[in-house]
Amino acid sequence: MKSSDSDFIKDFFENCLAIDLNEGAKLRLKALFNKLRKDNRVITIQDFGAGSKKLGNERKISTILKTSSSKGKYGKLLYQMVKHYQFKNCLEFGTSLGVGTNYLALGNSYANITTIEACESTRNIALENFASFENVKSEHATFDDFLSSKASKENGAYDFVFIDGHHDGDALINYLEKLKPFTNKETVYILDDIRWSDSMFKAWNKIVKSGEFEVIDLFRVGVLKGEN
Ligand SMILES: C[S@@+](CC[C@H](N)C(=O)[O-])C[C@H]1O[C@@H](n2cnc3c(N)ncnc32)[C@H](O)[C@@H]1O
Numbered sequence: 001m002k003s004s005d006s007d008f009i010k011d012f013f014e015n016c017l018a019i020d021l022n023e024g025a026k027l028r029l030k031a032l033f034n035k036l037r038k039d040n041r042v043i044t045i046q047d048f049g050a051g052s053k054k055l056g057n058e059r060k061i062s063t064i065l066k067t068s069s070s071k072g073k074y075g076k077l078l079y080q081m082v083k084h085y086q087f088k089n090c091l092e093f094g095t096s097l098g099v100g101t102n103y104l105a106l107g108n109s110y111a112n113i114t115t116i117e118a119c120e121s122t123r124n125i126a127l128e129n130f131a132s133f134e135n136v137k138s139e140h141a142t143f144d145d146f147l148s149s150k151a152s153k154e155n156g157a158y159d160f161v162f163i164d165g166h167h168d169g170d171a172l173i174n175y176l177e178k179l180k181p182f183t184n185k186e187t188v189y190i191l192d193d194i195r196w197s198d199s200m201f202k203a204w205n206k207i208v209k210s211g212e213f214e215v216i217d218l219f220r221v222g223v224l225k226g227e228n
Pocket residue numbers: 046047048049050068069070092093094095096097098099100101116117118119122141142143144164165166167
């Protein structure tokens with residue numbers, strides 16, 4: 001941490017990252033991971049982003065868990081952030097199996113969590129994993145279609161946005177721009193896979209240089225907060 005770091009950045013490292021999962025969350029997540037690890041069902045996925053070409057479109061649920069879900073310290077980061085900042089309106093771009101959404105919902109049962117997924121067969125599996133959450137709303141849409149729909153305007157401004165799909169640099173910049181009417185200067189973003197490709201890393205550097213945000217680089221993910 002540099003001496004010039006802002007209150008937001010100091011607080012993030014000193015307090016937010018110090019939060020541990022509570023026992024209830026640990027048990028729920030353990031059960032979810034056990035279930036998904038054993039799930040040998042194969043689904044046909046439709047790729048709406050810059051997905052891996054190597055994996056093919058027929059995928060086992062257990063493989064999707066391995067390759068695409070938030071786990072370990074990255075899953076915990078979602079939980080820590082939603083708990084620490086007590087966000088009220090959270091938006092997740094890219095639901096996949098709903099693992100990241102579970103971390104968010106377990107971190108704060110009072111937060112409204114809206115999660116967007118365009119691939120229907122993937123979303124159907126996520127719906128199985130949301131059964132007990134009253135605060136999760138799953139939308140079947142592309143990110144672009146969601147942003148131009150009525151549903152996107154129902155919650156007021158989002159104070160937390162997790163962009164975890166369509167890992168293409170130009171698309172990322174575009175989504176941040178299109179999200180402006182739905183966010184404010186207090187909104188905190190997590191951008192996943194900022195070093196996944198040259199185009200993602202270029203976009204990340206452009207965002208950093210823009211001076212529009214306070215920026216925390218956690219190597220795989222970037223955290224942004226609108227500048228005061
Ligand atoms: C990396 S996974 C999301 C993982 C999840 N956020 C988690 O934390 O466990 C990305 C998901 O985004 C979806 N996706 C990619 N591009 C999309 C787009 N343009 N519109 C809607 N969904 C998209 C993919 O179908 C995929 O399921």
